[in-house]
Amino acid sequence: MPRLFNSTVPLVQLAGLFLCVPCHQAHAANWTVNPYIQFRETYSDNLRLARPGNESAGFVTEANPSLSIFRQSGKNTLNLNYRLQNLYNASGNEDATTFNQLQFSSSNALIPNKFFLNANSSISQQNIDNTRIANDNISGSGNRTNVNTFSLSPSWTPQFGNYASGLAVVNYDTVTTDTIANSGRAGISDTQNFGEQIQLNSGTEFKRVGWNLSFNNRDNYRANGNDVSFQNSNATLRTYINKHVNVFAQGGFSDNSFQSFSGSNNNGFFYTAGVQWIPSQRYSLEAGYGNNSHVTLSLSPMQRLTWVTTFRDNQIGLNSGQTWQTALNYRTQRSNWSLTHLNDTTTVQALLLKERVIIVDGNPDPFVNQPVEILAFFPTQTDQVIVTKTWNFAVSFFTGKSTLTGSAFSQDRIYQLNDGHEKVTGLNGSWNWQFAHKTSAYLTPRWQQIDRGLPVKDNRYDLGIGLIHSLTNRLNGSLEFRHLNQTSAFSTNNFEENRATASLFLRF
Known part of the structure; x- marks a missing residue:
């Protein structure tokens, strides 16, 4: 398998961006x-995030030209946000540095x-490890690296009359960083990922029987580390006794290749047989038994509430x-609530591919009061396969002038x-209050604790408070x-920083 690491990757990344820009019907109005x-x-007051007694204070000057491009038509969507961050005296080094985002x-x-073609790409800076976590590129001890990601995914959705419908997807991804695994520095290997996903589902010609075939494969080729592959094949047959009850049988083969000491992966054939009961459109219960067993309960007692829970014994x-x-x-009407618990087996490279560098969320001005922050909730960058169990609770409230999230x-x-074991626990909050026509305030408290399985825990507190004023239609301050x-009990992990920032933002 040819590998396109190091200097070739940026060329592939740029070529892919131009390839995926829709070039037909490119009228200015679109x-x-x-x-x-x-x-x-x-x-x-602590530009290097040094431990107590070694702080050095200073000013950091920043000039960031940015560009946002958006296009949406009946066939194509494009969203590009780019920032060239120029800093003077970042981390107190009295030099001019430039970062691409x-x-x-x-x-x-x-x-x-x-037939569809999807593409994604990102450039960001991330902490190399999670022992001394910097928020951004302004302060810190250089404990960060540039991360480039690119993905290209063509997909085909064939229709075989009323007998079957299909899906075929091919994925190609790259992840490159400035660090090199096995070089004495913490870091991950540059990685190419090739994936295939094939699905075939029964059509309307099958009245009392439904079936599904699927194949998923993902190969991770690492420049300096051990390669990793995940593969799963699955077939399901379901017979409908009546509109409330159906029985099913499922079988397949799992073939995953990676080093593991936890015993959380077992390759081989699996099978499950069971029944599903659907007393109404708002409730269902499914139970299956085999060498892979599960119970799934789905509840939707009202239109605004859905709850699905699955227990597995695989x-x-x-x-x-x-x-x-x-x-x-x-x-x-004024709030959203969510609660999730997930189990996953992943890699650091896969997490970097999912990360959103610049969060737009429909904001027509994506760069207004939005510094690009480095991830605080992230594993150390190593060539690892990571088994995760994640709880997440989120709530948001909307009033006439305020938005609160937690x-x-x-x-x-x-x-x-x-x-190795690691547990990360945290709380995040934000309050945005537009108390005047052109003026708003915000408050962002955060807390995070990292427990690495030792009698040592790192506790991190982050509090931001700010004021935004619209000076003109194009200028904000x-x-x-x-x-x-x-x-932390490790003195090298201790630091404290206070900072004050004034900024002007101009939209041309």
């Missing part, structure tokens, strides 16, 4: 192009309803043993290469104060 520039001045996504229907495949997952969603999370991580504190 495109929204917004250039921006942001000027910021930050004072920090990119979030790109494109979806193209090359043949309507049949002898074959990833996340074997007794596991369970749940997803609850509830919404009111979340709580807990994640257990088991590293398969050395059987903001002031922010932020306090960051990390405490």
Whole structure:
């Protein structure tokens, strides 16, 4: 298998971006192009995030030209947000440094309803490990690396009359960083990922019987580490006795290849047989028994509430043993609530592919008061396969002038290469209050604890408070104060920072 690492990857990444930009019907009215520039001045009393007694204070000057491009038509969607971050005296080094930050996504229907081409790409900076977590590129001890990701995914959705419908997807992804695994530094290997997904579902010609065939494969080729592959084949046959009861049989083969000391993966054939009961459209219960067994309860007592919970006892495949997952969603006129519990087997490279660098969320000005932050809730960058168990609770409230959000999370991580354990627990909140026509305030408290299975826990507190004022239709100004504190029994992990930031944001 040819590998396109190091200098070749940026060329592939750029070529893929141009390939996925829709070039037909490119009239000016179909495109929204917004250039921006942001000027910021930050004072920090601990630019290097040094431990107590070694702090050094200073100013950091920032000039960030940015570009947002959006296009949506009946067949194509393109969303590109790019920022060129220019810093002087970042981390107190009295030098000028430049960082690229990119979030790109494109979806193209090359043949309507049949053949599609999707692409994603990102450029960001991330912490190399989670012992001394910097928020951004302004302060810190250089404990970060550039991360480039690119993915290209063509898909085909064939229809075989009324007998069957299908899906065929091919994925190609790359993840590259400035760190090199096995070089004496913490880091992950540059990685290429090739994946295939094939599904075939029964059509309407099958009245009393439904069936499904699926094949999923993902190969991770690492430049300096051990390769990893995940593969699963599955077939399901379901017979409907009446509109309330059906019976099913399921079988398949799991074939995963990675180093593991936790015993959470067992390859081989699996089978399940069971029954599903659907007393109404709002309730269902399914139970299956075999070497892979499960029970699934689905509840939707009202239109605004859905809750699905599954308990599994699997002898074959990833996340074997007794596991369970749940997803609850509830919404009111002014609030949204969610509660989830998930089990997953993943890699750091896969997590980086999912990360959103610039969060737009429908904001026409994606760069207004939005510094690009480095992930705080993230594993150390190593060539590991990680088994995770994650709780997440989130709630948001909307009033006429305020938006309040809160979340709580807990994640257990088991590293398969050395059987290391890590637990991360945290609370996040935000309050945005537009108390005047052109002026708003915000408050962002955060807390996070990392327990690495030792009698040592790192506690990290982060509090930001700010004020945003619209000076003109195109010019915004903001002031922010932020306090960051990390405490640990390891003195090298201790630091505290206070910073004040003034910024101007101009949209052309």
